[in-house]
Amino acid sequence: MSNHLITEGYIFILAMFVGFLLISKIPPILHTPLMSATNAIHGVVLIGALSLLTWTHGTVDLTIALVAVFFSTLNVVGGFVVTDRILGMFHVRSDGEQ
Amino acid sequence: MALSYAIPTVFFIVGAMRLKSPKTARTGMWWIAMGMIVGVGGTVLLHPDIPWGLTIAVMAIGSGLGVFIAKRVKMTAMPQMVAVFNGMGGGGAALVALDSLGHFRSLGAFAALIATITLVIGSISFSGSSIAFLKLQEWLHGPRLSRTVQATMTGLGLLLLLSLVSLRIANQPVPGLAIWIMIAAVFEGVMLVIPIGGADMPVVISMLNALTGLAAAATGFLISNNVLIVAGALVGASGTILTQQMSRAMNRSLRHILFSSLAQSGTGTPGHGDLDGTMIEASHEDVAMLLTYSRNIIVVPGFGLAASRAQQEVRQLMEKLAGHQVGVKFAIHPVAGRMPGHMNVLLAEANIPYDRLFEMDAINQEFKDADVALVIGANDVTNPAAKTEPNSPLFGMPVLNVDQAKKVIVLKRGKNPGFSGVDNPLYTRSHTSMLFGDAKDSLGKLIQAIE
Known part of the structure; x- marks a missing residue:
């Protein structure tokens, strides 16, 4: 069990490094879409909320889990849709224009 | 089944790699979204004993609301x-x-x-x-x-x-x-x-x-x-x-x-002496003339521009000037908006091509060769005191070298100092002219005058 945890710790630290390397290459012009994309990514807690639903017993538990599902779905879906909208606005100048 | 957790990880990282350039960013975001779908789908398959009816209903409401907000x-x-x-x-x-x-x-x-x-x-x-x-x-x-x-x-x-x-x-x-x-x-x-x-x-x-x-x-x-x-x-x-x-x-x-955010409000004394000099007010016609006879102009947008919803006018001005063979570039300070990169998005929304938008470090050397720096609703990020006045509260903050341009035009709402309450000595320099009033109004009049 603790081996499992150590592996997870490694994964977390390595992912942080990868994150730092990748994200520091992103130019400031894209910082708003970057932020709204990462904003959508943390809606991944939806997976947590869904797996919670398998072992909830009783109305209170179920309600809490469903609220968590609601929050994180809103987060994921809204986040991706708005990021796509933003990225659709970035154009290069059209041909013939100086 | 464990694969359904390995795949999303790869998708997330590939997606993040593609966020590097505006050309690939959109597909990059879809890689990430696909990763999310695989991850959620995998969870669902791994846990078949979820109360389905309720869960799907809640997810549908959440998605609907999310799309609604995101589109609006x-x-x-x-x-x-x-x-x-x-x-x-x-x-x-x-x-x-x-x-x-x-x-x-x-x-x-x-x-x-x-x-x-x-x-x-x-x-x-x-x-x-x-x-x-x-x-x-x-x-x-x-x-x-x-x-x-x-x-x-x-x-x-x-x-x-x-x-x-x-x-x-x-x-x-x-x-x-x-x-x-x-x-x-x-x-x-x-x-x-x-x-x-x-x-x-x-x-x-x-x-x-x-x-x-x-x-x-x-x-x-x-x-x-x-x-x-x-x-x-x-x-x-x-x-x-x-x-x-x-x-x-x-x-x-x-x-x-x-x-210590409460401590710094309302301190605006340093730099006060500089504003004893008078600001030179220009007419829209003069400025229009100056702009059309320039070869290259750098526009410095600030949140004041967004606050008066003048992005479309800025684009029209850019197009009008292009007709007079005037090159227009935009100099964007990192904190020009209310979140990282915000100003870029606001200008992109108004159909200003992103290859005209330049970050501070990329364009700061070009101000000295610019005929005109046109400052629209930006203040502290243009304050030369940040470079020269150790007493200024802004000292040390990276600013745009607007003061090095041959001529500076400042579109400003009123004569008050900006958000931080710090005076801007740029405004009283001899090569600076002020256009007071709402940015949208002023730009509209400039466009008319050029025509």
């Missing part, structure tokens, strides 16, 4: 929306932790600790983001608490939070302990964000983003799921980098922004 939101209101989604993510993580803690006996000591950490981070992120939303939306103005009251309340809240957490770690059977921890953490989140003002919002938004990422990663440890750990770590790294860059662009440390 104005680009000027992006920071608010990011704050809302941040709060949702943090709140979701906190609720997952709360539910896990409810199953007291089934959790080992270590899992209970992780659940408690998740609960605390998630709750702080939820309430902090909610307050940030209310402030950005201007529904809430910081209550006038004195600095001591503020510090005392934050300190007491922290003490309460820590003692509740240690009760949990010591495994004391206090009824409703998890709920109390949640309440204390929510209180801390409120106290943390409530004193922070508008100009510091880019930093706060980035910080809350990082915090929610960490909450997601903590949830991953809690339910032993690597997708959440990797995704949360990516978000945490991104939020941390943006927080650093934003505080550097304002020349203020994070600690300074979080804990």
Whole structure:
């Protein structure tokens, strides 16, 4: 069990490094879409909320889990849709224009 | 089945790699979204005993509302929306932790600790983001608490939070302990964000983003799921980098922004002497003439431009000037908007091509060769005192070298100093002319005069 945890710790630290390397290459012009994309990514807690639903017993538990599902779905879906909208606005100048 | 957790991880990282350039960013985002779909789909297949009807109904409502908000939101209101989604993510993580803690006996000591950490981070992120939303939306103005009251309340809240957490770690059977921890953490989140003002919002938004990422990663440890750990770590790294860059662009440390924001309001004395010089006011016709006879112009947009919704006028001016063979570039300061990169999006929305937008470091050498620097609703980021006056509160903040242009035109609402209350000696220089009035109005008149 603790081996499992150590592996997870490694994964977390390595992912942080990868994150730092990748994200520091992103130019400031894209910082708003970057932020709204990462904003959508943390809606991944939806997976947590869904797996919670398998072992909830009783109305209170179920309600809490469903609220968590609601929050994180809103987060994921809204986040991706708005990021796509933003990225659709970035154009290069059209041909013939100086 | 384990594959359904490995694939999303790869998709997330490939997607993040593609966010490097505006050309590939859109598909990059879809890689990430696909990763999310595979991850959620895998969870669903792994757990067939979920109460389906209810879950699908709740997810449908959540998606519908998410799409509705995302399609309707104005680009000027992006920071608010990011704050809302941040709060949702943090709140979701906190609720997952709360539910896990409810199953007291089934959790080992270590899992209970992780659940408690998740609960605390998630709750702080939820309430902090909610307050940030209310402030950005201007529904809430910081209550006038004195600095001591503020510090005392934050300190007491922290003490309460820590003692509740240690009760949990010591495994004391206090009824409703998890709920109390949640309440204390929510209180801390409120106290943390409530004193922070508008100009510091880019930093706060980035910080809350990082915090929610960490909450997601903590949830991953809690339910032993690597997708959440990797995704949360990516978000945490991104939020941390943006927080650093934003505080550097304002020349203020994070600690300074979080804990002394009340101290700095209303100090505007240094640099006062400079404004004894008179500002030169120009007519729209003069400025129009000057612009059409220039060869290259650098436009410096600030939040004042967005506040008066003048982005379309800026684009029209750019097009009119292109007809006179005038080259127009845009110089964007990192904190020109209310969140990182905000100004780029506002200009892109008005169909200004992104290859005309230049970051501060890329364009700062070009001001000395520019015929005209046209400053629209930007103030502190153009203040030369930040480079030369050690007494100025802005000293050390990276600014745009607007003062080096051959001629400077400043479009400004009124004669008052800007948000920070610091005088800008740029305005009284002999090669600077002022156009007072609403930016949208002034630009409209300029366009007419050029015609």
